[in-house]
Amino acid sequence: xxxxxxxxxxxIRNLIVxxxxxxPVAVASLFVINIKGYDFSFLxxxxxxxxxxxxxxxxxxxxxxKQKKFxxxxxxxxxxxxxxxxxxxxxxxxxxxxxxxxxxxxxxxxELEANELALISSGLRMTYFLILIxxxxxxxxxxxxxxxxxxxxxxxxxDKHKKxxxxxxxxxxxxxxxxxxxxxxxxxxxxx
Numbered sequence: 001x002x003x004x005x006x007x008x009x010x011x012i013r014n015l016i017v018x019x020x021x022x023x024p025v026a027v028a029s030l031f032v033i034n035i036k037g038y039d040f041s042f043l044x045x046x047x048x049x050x051x052x053x054x055x056x057x058x059x060x061x062x063x064x065x066k067q068k069k070f071x072x073x074x075x076x077x078x079x080x081x082x083x084x085x086x087x088x089x090x091x092x093x094x095x096x097x098x099x100x101x102x103x104x105x106x107x108x109x110x111e112l113e114a115n116e117l118a119l120i121s122s123g124l125r126m127t128y129f130l131i132l133i134x135x136x137x138x139x140x141x142x143x144x145x146x147x148x149x150x151x152x153x154x155x156x157x158x159d160k161h162k163k164x165x166x167x168x169x170x171x172x173x174x175x176x177x178x179x180x181x182x183x184x185x186x187x188x189x190x191x192x
Contacts, residue, residue, distance in 0.1 A: 020144035030095040043094040048183035050087040055176035101189050128185045135178040142171045
């Protein structure tokens, strides 16, 4: 990897800050945007699969760095970053064109009726929301963490890169794994 000069580095830092604000705002706007007439119901298992593959590759990247196979580590991290962008595009597309799915809504009418609430174990429902909330919160903060961690390596500041990744890697891994878990828990309630 060719190291960055100071001017390019400053521009990339500014871009990271902008992306770290714009991406969560764009995702949050999906709560008010819903375009009718298109069916992207095939996307949730795809983006859950992307999350699963990202988690596996993050473990592989960790193994490579521990084995001091830095070029392989770098290549796998680049794939993980590409997969994260692909995930985001699929996620945004699906939610832009689909109604929100409520956990426990067996009838698919968008409301939780008494019989549906009775079928849901409160512990399971609470577990789902705990995983979902932590997944969402950490997915917001992991964006700048991943990008700055990568930037430190790109700048050749490997001590700083290592310090950042000790925090970033477990959060990124949790976001990827919890994304799969959230999908598996909500998928019985998808209605097409």
